[in-house]
Amino acid sequence: MTAWLFPALTQMALIMAIAPLTGGVMKTLKARLQTRRGPGVLQPYRDLYKLVRKGMVRPDTASWLFPAAPYVLFLSALLAGLMIPMVAADAPLSLFGGVLAVVYLLGLGRFFLALGGLDTGSSFGGLGSSREMTISALAEPAMMLAIFTVAIGVGSTNLSVVAHTALGQSWRFFAPSQMLAFAALLIVLIAETGRIPVDNPATHLELTMIHEAMILEYSGPYLALIEWGAWIKQLILMTLLVNTFFPFGLSPGWAVGSGLLVSLAWYLLKLLLLSGVIVVIETTNAKMRLFRVPELLSVAFVLGALALVSTFLFAA
Amino acid sequence: MGALLTSIQLLYGALAAYGCGAAASLLATRGQWGRLGSLGFPLCGALLGIAASLSSLLQGSVHIAGAASGIPLLDYTLRLDPLSALFCLALSILACAISIYSFGYMADLEPRKFAILAFFYNVLLLSLTLVFTASNVFFFLIVWEVMAGSAYCLVSFDHHKEETRQAGILFLLMSHAGTALLLVGFLALATATGSLDFAAFHHAGARLPELQGSALLLLFLIGFGVKAGIIPVHIWLPAAHPVAPSNISALMSGILIKTGIYGIVRVFFDFFDVVPVWTGTLVLVVGVTSALLGVLYALMEHDLKRLLAYHSIENIGIILIGLGSALLFQAFGHPNLAALALVAALYHTLNHALFKGLLFLGAGSVLHRAHTRNMEEMGGLIRCMPFTAFAFLIGAVAISGLPPLNGFVSEWLTYQALLAGFGATSSLVRVMFPVTGALLALTAALAAACFVKAFGIAFLALPRSREAAEAREASGSMRAGMGVLVAACFALGLGATWIVPLFDAITQQALGVRVSSALITADGWSLIAGGARAGAVSTAAMAAALVLLAPIPALLALGWRRSAARTVGPTWDCGLPGLTAANEYTATAFSKPLRMVFSALYQPRREIQADFEVSPYYPTAIRFESEIQPTFEKRFYDPLLAGILRVAARMRAIQAGSVHAYLAYIFVALILLLLFGVRA
Numbered sequence: 001m002t003a004w005l006f007p008a009l010t011q012m013a014l015i016m017a018i019a020p021l022t023g024g025v026m027k028t029l030k031a032r033l034q035t036r037r038g039p040g041v042l043q044p045y046r047d048l049y050k051l052v053r054k055g056m057v058r059p060d061t062a063s064w065l066f067p068a069a070p071y072v073l074f075l076s077a078l079l080a081g082l083m084i085p086m087v088a089a090d091a092p093l094s095l096f097g098g099v100l101a102v103v104y105l106l107g108l109g110r111f112f113l114a115l116g117g118l119d120t121g122s123s124f125g126g127l128g129s130s131r132e133m134t135i136s137a138l139a140e141p142a143m144m145l146a147i148f149t150v151a152i153g154v155g156s157t158n159l160s161v162v163a164h165t166a167l168g169q170s171w172r173f174f175a176p177s178q179m180l181a182f183a184a185l186l187i188v189l190i191a192e193t194g195r196i197p198v199d200n201p202a203t204h205l206e207l208t209m210i211h212e213a214m215i216l217e218y219s220g221p222y223l224a225l226i227e228w229g230a231w232i233k234q235l236i237l238m239t240l241l242v243n244t245f246f247p248f249g250l251s252p253g254w255a256v257g258s259g260l261l262v263s264l265a266w267y268l269l270k271l272l273l274l275s276g277v278i279v280v281i282e283t284t285n286a287k288m289r290l291f292r293v294p295e296l297l298s299v300a301f302v303l304g305a306l307a308l309v310s311t312f313l314f315a316a
Numbered sequence: 317m318g319a320l321l322t323s324i325q326l327l328y329g330a331l332a333a334y335g336c337g338a339a340a341s342l343l344a345t346r347g348q349w350g351r352l353g354s355l356g357f358p359l360c361g362a363l364l365g366i367a368a369s370l371s372s373l374l375q376g377s378v379h380i381a382g383a384a385s386g387i388p389l390l391d392y393t394l395r396l397d398p399l400s401a402l403f404c405l406a407l408s409i410l411a412c413a414i415s416i417y418s419f420g421y422m423a424d425l426e427p428r429k430f431a432i433l434a435f436f437y438n439v440l441l442l443s444l445t446l447v448f449t450a451s452n453v454f455f456f457l458i459v460w461e462v463m464a465g466s467a468y469c470l471v472s473f474d475h476h477k478e479e480t481r482q483a484g485i486l487f488l489l490m491s492h493a494g495t496a497l498l499l500v501g502f503l504a505l506a507t508a509t510g511s512l513d514f515a516a517f518h519h520a521g522a523r524l525p526e527l528q529g530s531a532l533l534l535l536f537l538i539g540f541g542v543k544a545g546i547i548p549v550h551i552w553l554p555a556a557h558p559v560a561p562s563n564i565s566a567l568m569s570g571i572l573i574k575t576g577i578y579g580i581v582r583v584f585f586d587f588f589d590v591v592p593v594w595t596g597t598l599v600l601v602v603g604v605t606s607a608l609l610g611v612l613y614a615l616m617e618h619d620l621k622r623l624l625a626y627h628s629i630e631n632i633g634i635i636l637i638g639l640g641s642a643l644l645f646q647a648f649g650h651p652n653l654a655a656l657a658l659v660a661a662l663y664h665t666l667n668h669a670l671f672k673g674l675l676f677l678g679a680g681s682v683l684h685r686a687h688t689r690n691m692e693e694m695g696g697l698i699r700c701m702p703f704t705a706f707a708f709l710i711g712a713v714a715i716s717g718l719p720p721l722n723g724f725v726s727e728w729l730t731y732q733a734l735l736a737g738f739g740a741t742s743s744l745v746r747v748m749f750p751v752t753g754a755l756l757a758l759t760a761a762l763a764a765a766c767f768v769k770a771f772g773i774a775f776l777a778l779p780r781s782r783e784a785a786e787a788r789e790a791s792g793s794m795r796a797g798m799g800v801l802v803a804a805c806f807a808l809g810l811g812a813t814w815i816v817p818l819f820d821a822i823t824q825q826a827l828g829v830r831v832s833s834a835l836i837t838a839d840g841w842s843l844i845a846g847g848a849r850a851g852a853v854s855t856a857a858m859a860a861a862l863v864l865l866a867p868i869p870a871l872l873a874l875g876w877r878r879s880a881a882r883t884v885g886p887t888w889d890c891g892l893p894g895l896t897a898a899n900e901y902t903a904t905a906f907s908k909p910l911r912m913v914f915s916a917l918y919q920p921r922r923e924i925q926a927d928f929e930v931s932p933y934y935p936t937a938i939r940f941e942s943e944i945q946p947t948f949e950k951r952f953y954d955p956l957l958a959g960i961l962r963v964a965a966r967m968r969a970i971q972a973g974s975v976h977a978y979l980a981y982i983f984v985a986l987i988l989l990l991l992f993g994v995r996a
Contacts, residue, residue, distance in 0.1 A: 012868075052873055059497065059887035060776050061699040061895065063705075074869045082861070095842045096858055098851040101719060103757075106860075108718040111764055113363055118772030118901065122889040126901020133765035134909040137758065144757035148750040157731075157851030185593050189765050217888055241468045294771035294913045301754070 006263070007254040008082055008092040014264075020044035020229035020272060022238065029279040044231065049225050056220030061121040068223035069116030070218065073109035077125040080105040084236055085243050087097040087263045088251045089163035098157035099147050101242070103140075106192075106233055110136055117214035127214030131290065135191055135198065135210065140299045143188045145304030146181040149311055150244055153177065159240075166247035173245055176314060180307035182245045185275075187300035189241060191293070193234040195278060197285040197292050208287065235271075241268040324379040325448065326368035328374055330408070334442035341434035345427040349378045354434035355422070358441055359415040366444065372401035375820030380451070380515070384723060386799035388513055388669025388916060389460075394886050395451035398821035399586070403448040403578045405572075406669040409804055410832030411441050417677050417797025418563045420790065421684060431499045432475060434559060439466040447575050451514040453502045457495070459574075464491040467572060470564045471556045483555040494542030498579070501535040505529070505587060514582075521588030529588070531596050537602075544576025544632050547606040548948050553629060554613070558621035562680020565621060569628045570673035575663055577635055584643060585658070585826040593647045597745060598639030604752050607759045611761030613915060615766045615910055616944050617902045621691045623770055624672065627715060630759060631668040634730065641733045646827065648741045653723045653733065655823040655831040656845065660729035667722040667808055668787045671714040673838035674801035678708035679788035680942060681798070682774065686783050689901045691770065693771045702791045703782040705775045707798040710768035714805045717760045720855035720862070722808035725815075725843070727760060728853050732845035746808065762910070778897040810856045813840050904942060911944070 024041040031038025039053045058066060082093040097105075114133050117125035134226045149224060154165045193196045194211040203209055209216075215226050243250060249266025251259045288296065321329075340353030370381065382393035384966040396404070420438070422430055441612045443463035468491075472484035506512050509520045521529050538549065544555040553573070560678035580599075610629030638661025645654035664771040682697060684687055698705040714721040734756070736949055739750030779785035789795070808815055817832040824830050836842050844855035887895045911920050923940040926935040970977075 011789055014609060019432060055882050057340060057882065057888075060884050061696075061887050063776060063777065065698065065709075070873075071866070071869055075865050077733060078865055078868070079858065079861050093857075093861065095852045095854060096861065097719070097853040100728055100851065101853050101858065104717065104719050104724055104728075107764060108713070109759070111713065111718055113718060113769060114768045115772050115776065118768070119776040120887050120889075121777035121895055121897075121900050122887050123899050123901050124890060126772075129768060130901065130906040132907060133761075133768050134913070137761035137765050137910075138760035138913065141754040141758040146755045148738075148753055151851075152750065155739070156851070157735065157845075161850075188765075216890070225869050225873045275406065290423045290909065291912055304754070305751070309747065 004092055006256075007088065007090065009049050010254075011082055011086050011228040012094050014077065014086060015078065016158060016228070017237060018268075018271075019235040020048060020228065022235050022275060023231045024056065025272065026275045026279055032280060033155065033279060033283045034297075039203060039297055043225075044147055049229070050230060052221045052222035053203060054220040056218075056222055059120045059122075059217050062119045062217070065112070066119045066217075067222060070222045070229065072112040074225045074229040074232070076105045076109040077229045077236065081236050083230055084159050084237055084239055085163040087249075087251065087260060087267050088254050089160060089165075089167055089197065090253055091160045094158055094160040098155055098238070099159055099162075102159070102236065103147070106235060107136075107238070109229060110232070113214060116218070118215040122217060124209070124213045127207075128216070132214055133209045133215040135293055135297070138294055139188045139191045139300070142184050142300035142304045143192075144266050145301065146184040146188070149304065150183040152308075152311055155244045160307060163243055163247060163250060164252065166244065167252060168180075168252055171247075176310040178245060179308045180303050182241070184300045184303035185191060185241055185301070186306060189237045190278065190281065191297060191300075193203075193230075195274055196282040200287050203287075239267075239276050242267070242274055246270055262311075272315050321367075322379065322395065322662075323368045323372040323375070323377070324381045325399070326364050326371065327379075327394065327396055327404075327445070329380075329557055330361040330364040330368060331442060331445060333357045333364060334438050334745070336444065336969045337361065338438035338442065341431050341438060344431040344434055349433075351430065352439065354431070355415050355418050358411060358438055361441065362408045362412035362415060366412065368396065369401040369405035369408060371397055372396050373818045373821055375403065376824060378825075382451070388455045389837055390874060391452045391513070393451040393513060394446075394449045396513065398447055398718065398825055399578070399581060400448045402666065402818070402822060403574060404445060406574065406666050407441075407448065407571045410567065410669050410673045413673060413677070413800040414563050414566055414798045414803075415797075416800060417680075417794050418796075420561050420793035421561075421680060429473075433470070433564075436469045437564065437567075440470060440564075440572075444571060444575065448517065453506055453512040453514070456514070457499060457502070460495060460498070462593035463490065463493070463572070463575065463931045467564075467568060470568075473561055473564070474559065475729045477559070479747075480559040483552075483559045485555040490542050490549065494549070497539035497542075501532050501539060501583075506835075512800050514586075517587040519587070519941050520586055521583075522590065526592070530592060530595070532667045532841035533584070533588065534608045536892050537580065537595075540576040540583070541602070542576070543573060544580070544636075545573050545606075545629050546576075546602050546632060546636065547609050547629060548611075548952055550606070550629050551953060553946060554617075554622050555624040557628070557676075558619060560685055562621070562676055565624075566673040566676035566680070569625060569676055570669040573628055574665055574669060575633060575688045576681065577632065577639075577661075578637065579661075580607070581658075581826075584639070590646050591643050593644065593743075593745065594660065594823045596640050596643030596647055597748070598640075599643055600748060602637030602638050602751060603633045605640075606630065606636065608755055608762075609917075611759050611762045611766060612910075612914055615762060615769070615907045616865070616918060619692075620682065620691050620770065620774060621676070621689050622754075623691075623766070624675050624679060625765070627675075627763065628668075628672060628765060631664065634727070634756065634759070635660075635664050635668070637756060638726075638730050638733060639738055639751075640751065641730075642927045644745065645733075645737065645740055650740050651827045652834070652958055653736050653740055653878060655827050655829045656729065656835070657824065658823055659735035659816065659819045659831060659835070660726055660733050662822065663729060663815070664723075664726035667714070667726050667805075668800050668814075670804045670808065671721075671825065673705060673710045673721060674711040674798060674805065675715065676733065677794070677798050678704055678711060678908060681794055682787070684794075685787040686781075688781070691773045691940055693777070693781040694774040694784045695777055695897060696775070697773040697784060697787055700785075700787045701775075704790050704798065705771075707795075707802050708775065709771055709804055710802045714809070716764035716767050718764065720809050720859040722812075725809055725812040725841065725853075727756070727853055729845070730841070732851060735851075736845065754762040763941055766907075767908070769903055773903045773906065775902075778895070778901065779899050780897045798842075806995045810859055812843055812855055870995060906944060917947070919947070921945070 028038040073204035114129035199210040251263035337357030378397040440656035445457035614626035642657035717727040734753040
């Protein structure tokens with residue numbers, strides 16, 4: 001019982017705590033790069049605190065799906081978060097499902113959020129749902145190719161096995177297949193989390209919104225759940241990226257001790273670096289027109305395919 | 317039950333019940349008892365069918381029974397082996413739900429129409445059961461044709477509409493073309509083995525010369541593929557399924573097209589042993605093409621039932637991906653992997669029968685109450701038809717392959733089979749597996765987008781027409797019928813570890829291995845694909861965790877301040893007041909980004925005509941027309957049809973209408989046949 005309860009509870013607390021922080025760090029880093037002061041890394045917590053205390057308005061056109069969507073989004077993201085290795089190579093719930101389950105759980109959240117967007121009857125909601133589903137569908141094959149490349153190298157879709165294998169052998173990031181798969185997944189990460197150049201998380205200009213358009217009618221605690229769920233999803237994808245390709249410092253198990261703390265420190269450092277990379281990409285690029293996005297995603301697909309072929313060519 | 321009665325006795329019971337149902341429906345014009353019997357008997361038959369197939373699957377035994385007909389070459393041989401039993405199981409569960417549903421759905425039909433519909437419904441069920449169990453070539457072909465004929469009568473039920481008549485004819489034509497190919501294939505097998513019994517065909521294909529064997533495989537693939545609706549021989553499917561009455565559409569999309577899959581599995585795994593690599597590759601490619609094009613065409617549909625019909629093509633593709641991988645693994649000498657892929661394909665077959673049946677029943681309820689198939693005239697149905705909406709949502713989540721429902725389980729198994737494929741061989745073919753996996757991921761994500769559209773436009777927000785606004789909830793029996801399938805979708809999703817052992821008997825029979833012990837973890841909670849290190853998944857645990865975690869967001873967000881005001885107000889819509897249904901996103905608008913991205917495939921054409929009086933900026937009326945190119949019809953079938961007509965025009969010369977000439981033809985044919993007979 002306690003064998004999995006401690007890791008599960010710890011990881012759950014960590015995910016829920018770190019996810020808003022990652023968002024805050026990225027916002028601050030971005031502000032600094034643009035020579036602004038920025039709101040401070042703790043702003044997301046303040047936002048959450050503010051939102052949960054507010055009242056909320058439910059559109060009179062909406063059905064029970066509208067309030068259900070934030071729950072499904074938050075819960076599916078949280079559950080997916082328990083299936084990935086975070087500070088220890090053993091994911092708390094790795095037997096519940098591997099990387100495919102994580103991808104599909106995030107899909108479940110997106111499915112309901114898109115329905116929530118349509119439920120309001122507002123044309124912006126429909127617009128956001130339509131674009132979100134299109135972009136995520138086009139990102140899917142690239143993501144799957146990159147995942148397959150990693151899974152084939154290890155022989156498993158179980159993320160704990162992937163992490164253990166990565167820990168066990170020498171670091172081989174500079175193998176062509178790894179680098180290409182990393183690049184493909186990075187593009188997918190940017191598309192899936194709605195960041196520039198695919199979507200602008202800061203925009204509220206009606207016609208350019210994607211994610212923000214979908215959640216336009218949500219307010220108060222519902223909005224808090226959606227924001228939080230979205231940060232958790234972003235954290236999951238970032239964690240997958242850093243722990244799969246840069247397994248440094250990952251503690252093998254959940255034995256309580258200084259090992260876990262060191263591992264946590266490493267993890268935060270890696271997250272910080274990846275946030276930096278994403279922020280630089282965001283700052284140096286302009287948002288793309290919607291119909292340019294498929295081109296970017298086909299670049300990711302080609303990178304994924306190349307990663308796969310190089311597994312085939314440079315098989316050790 | 318299996319102890320009291322053997323499976324074959326139960327099967328006889330089911331057949332007899334369908335027969336009684338057909339007889340009772342002829343009496344349906346006489347009053348209530350006939351009506352009750354014409355749907356009550358098939359319900360009993362379906363329950364007996366479930367018992368028969370489950371007992372056969374659990375025992376893994378092969379039952380043979382039958383009677384000689386007295387006609388040369390024809391024997392009424394029935395064989396209930398595990399493979400037949402699985403398809404009978406899918407058929408019986410679906411028939412059970414549809415029979416319950418039909419009580420309400422058919423209630424307001426006038427007596428004569430009721431009798432016709434119920435009669436052919438029973439005949440179709442009877443012939444479907446026989447198709448899955450017949451074990452003699454001619455018996456099989458006869459029930460195959462009875463099936464096609466009764467399906468034709470059902471498709472043409474609303475024959476006063478031009479669209480329906482055309483669809484019926486198209487279905488019949490393509491079905492016959494497929495049967496012709498099957499006839500050639502079966503006769504070739506019969507000549508090679510000297511028997512007409514399916515049991516004698518076991519692994520007979522392996523003894524054929526290679527070229528002949530390959531030709532036969534191709535014949536069977538196309539012949540059965542027509543019924544399954546694989547691309548490019550799919551065009552009858554999106555025409556015929558929508559025009560049939562909805563309970564029949566559910567039966568057709570759920571199980572009738574699976575007769576094609578049954579045939580392919582029967583031929584490729586039973587009649588042939590190990591098929592050449594190119595065959596497996598071809599099946600895989602056909603599968604990917606059908607899956608991807610099926611979903612892409614579905615996305616552009618605004619007719620709810622046509623949309624579902626295109627999704628049938630997509631799902632047949634996913635099943636074929638599993639089958640193709642299984643064939644390839646067998647060719648490479650990996651029976652265990654082949655068994656994994658076969659389990660994935662058959663699991664998806666069972667799943668698709670259930671969720672597609674459910675979706676068609678849901679669409680039927682909408683059609684019944686809102687009187688339209690056009691999604692652009694629906695909307696807001698979740699308020700007036702809450703149960704139908706819930707059932708449709710469950711079907712939509714299941715078909716999109718989202719956890720924890722059944723579609724996810726079979727897609728997960730398919731992914732695992734594809735992943736394992738990379739290590740199964742060193743030839744270049746192995747690159748195909750991960751690429752197929754990526755395209756399967758694209759298919760699944762597009763399917764999710766399509767069902768967001770279907771559910772969101774049809775059931776959510778404001779009603780777009782008066783009929784939709786005034787729709788009532790479906791009647792009790794219709795809800796019960798959908799409820800059966802909702803329960804089945806949950807059971808097959810959450811109970812995956814109890815379902816997988818059912819396939820053991822089939823893989824044992826087809827490939828000589830049992831894989832369920834390798835696919836289920838020791839504690840019985842998780843599915844695991846090959847070995848302790850491989851990927852694991854547990855839908856039941858996921859569902860449990862989702863429920864257990866549920867208090868967290870509730871407490872965090874809503875329990876924070878109980879006094880947080882919850883008000884209902886008009887949709888904000890960026891400050892625009894007065895939201896009407898005309899402001900809503902339409903199905904056409906929803907699929908617009910994908911129509912642009914895949915414009916090379918769709919070749920969309922659009923026309924905008926604006927009428928104005930003063931200035932073009934103040935139009936008084938706008939007409940918008942958008943259509944996509946039906947590529948297959950235009951590029952493939954139109955030239956084919958033109959060719960056939962040209963040949964027919966030439967042949968008219970010998971068909972002059974003169975009786976003398978015809979008598980002469982008959983005479984010459986007779987002489988030639990006699991000469992041929994004497995010489996042989």
